[in-house]
Amino acid sequence: MIEIIAFLTAQYDEEEAAARASAEADPAPWTAYAVGEQSTGLGTGLRSGHGYGSVSAADDVDLWDCEGSSMLCMTAPTARHTAMHDPARVFVELEVKRARLKLHSPDTRRMPSRCLVCLSDRAGRMSDDWEPDVWPCKTVLLDAAVYVGRPGYQKEWIIDDD
Numbered sequence: 001m002i003e004i005i006a007f008l009t010a011q012y013d014e015e016e017a018a019a020r021a022s023a024e025a026d027p028a029p030w031t032a033y034a035v036g037e038q039s040t041g042l043g044t045g046l047r048s049g050h051g052y053g054s055v056s057a058a059d060d061v062d063l064w065d066c067e068g069s070s071m072l073c074m075t076a077p078t079a080r081h082t083a084m085h086d087p088a089r090v091f092v093e094l095e096v097k098r099a100r101l102k103l104h105s106p107d108t109r110r111m112p113s114r115c116l117v118c119l120s121d122r123a124g125r126m127s128d129d130w131e132p133d134v135w136p137c138k139t140v141l142l143d144a145a146v147y148v149g150r151p152g153y154q155k156e157w158i159i160d161d162d
């Protein structure tokens with residue numbers, strides 16, 4: 001069961017490395033410039049009705065400037081989405097995810113291991129009979145579900161609510 005900790009830690013480390021490299025190339029915060037979401041594409045080749053936009057890094061360099069053309073742009077919603085997920089946000093999210101994983105550590109003194117935090121099944125029983133959730137708890141499984149399909153993700157981590 002500790003495999004899920006190693007799996008999540010590897011995902012977080014990979015995301016942090018990618019965000020760090022991105023932050024070096026295009027410092028955060030990123031700002032979106034988005035216009036004309038009801039337009040017809042303005043002949044830019046973009047999907048009709050989504051307008052167009054671009055994203056600039058903190059140094060006011062447009063993220064597309066490396067392409068060597070000021071005509072390159074993205075749809076307005078994608079520009080806003082990209083700016084909202086700049087490296088600064090990724091760093092904060094990773095800090096939260098790592099803290100949550102640490103908080104929901106397994107109590108390995110028990111067999112099976114139990115979550116140190118979660119106690120979800122309280123229905124119909126007296127508090128003296130409550131048992132902490134078997135680990136990995138749903139919180140850890142939900143965090144892992146973000147990475148379903150990645151190498152190392154295991155089918156037994158899929159949440160079965162039946």
Ligand SMILES: [Zn+2]
Nearest residue numbers: 104115118137
């Ligand atoms: Zn938990």
